[in-house]
Amino acid sequence: MAVINANKVRWIGAVLGAFVLISILLNSNLLGVWAGPVMSMGVSESGRYVVSAHTDNKLILWDLQEKQWNTLSGKANLYSAYFVPGQNAFLWQDTDNTVTAQTVDGKVLKRFQHFPSYGHVISADLETYLSADEHWNVFSGYGDTKRTVLSDGISPSFLGSGKLFNLAIDRNNTFFVTAGVDSDRSAIADHSPLNSSQRFSKYGGVTLWNAVTKQPVAKLRGNSSKTHATISPDGQWVVSADEAGIGLFWNTDKPEVRHRLARYHSGIYLDDRPFEVGDPRNRDKSGLIDTPAGLNDFTIAVAFIHNSKYYLRFGNNSHVAALFKTGSPWPVKYFDLGKSPKLVTYGSQYDRNTAIATSPESGTLVMGHQSTGGISVYQFDPEELTLERVWVVE
Secondary structure, three states: OOOOOHHHHHHHHHHHHHHHHHHHHHHOOOOOOOOOOEEEEEEOOOOOEEEEEEOOOOEEEEEOOOOEEEEEEOOEOOOOOEEOOOOOEEEEEEOOOEEEEEEOOOOEEEEEEOOOOOOEEEOOOOOOEEEEOOOOOEEEOOHHHOEEEEEOOOEOOHHHHOOOOEEEEOOOOOEEEEEOEEOOOOOHHHOOOEOOOOOEOOOOOEEEEEOOOOOEEEEEOOOOEEEEEEEOOOOOEEEEEEOOOOEEEEEOOOOOOOEEOOEOOOEEEOOOOOOOOOOHHHEEOOOOOOOOOOOOOOEEEEEEEEOOOEEEEEEOOOOEEEEEEOOOOOEEEEEEOOOOOOEOOOOOOHHHHHHEEEEOOOOEEEEEEOOOOOEEEEEEEOOOOEEEEEEEEO
């Protein structure tokens, strides 16, 4: 009979004990999240749940109330994490191109095959599905119902611009908005959104679309370079900002009327320019507030934070966000989001502006980090106008 060395027994016991301890720590979420940086995510209207897709293809469901998370898949499309409006359900796509809408409890509400999505949105009733491909073409529906909404050139594109063609839809399924890189100044009547014969798209900038007919309503021009835009939950306001520092807003009842957002230090550039070029009196500074260190109006994303009344503007390479009230050009307040851990706003990562998500209904903001798979969670108080960081996962 073989004799088992006592030291070997103790060594085996120690190894097994270490494995058990690591398993306990992982299951209790005490070691931090084991995933690549967040590429896209969505927040439930209740503010309790977050779904995120990461650079290593992990799909993670976060419970902000219990401060726990669960890895649901290791095969998620990087740009597919999105919460369904009005439901405790989220949308995602796997690397086999299967799109799934499922509840936080795992019940599948809808599932279908699709092309590899570079961003998608869906309405609360799951009937309106919009998606974009890497060439900034936009499609409505899937399978036999899929039809092309926008396809008028091969440039700009995801690879050419270094950013997604952002999609946003209002809660009433009245309008949706697209935004990429603004360069064209032509009117809708001059160009069809379906024109495969031309090289350069005429709809690369901010465009307002009818969510029912899928036809363009207005080209909302004035931004420059990489642009992010969104629409208020009630469908009344479109706001945009870009990497050149230009911020704009429109009321969807009068989309032909463009309004400028104030630059944080120099105010609003007057369209009528009553004085000579270069004269500082061509700018209105009457509504400016004191600016903190680290503020940057070169913008990576905008997002509504309190219903359709307040929204946030996130500066590139900045840990400061600006709060605006719809209908007003002036910043209301500046929020320090924290220098550590570094947020996704650092590093000019315009292809990751979908790693910033809010629930305007609950006032919840969630942001991915620059180089790790964790998240930072913030809570907005509309009465006190505060934004408090309430949870950080490294």
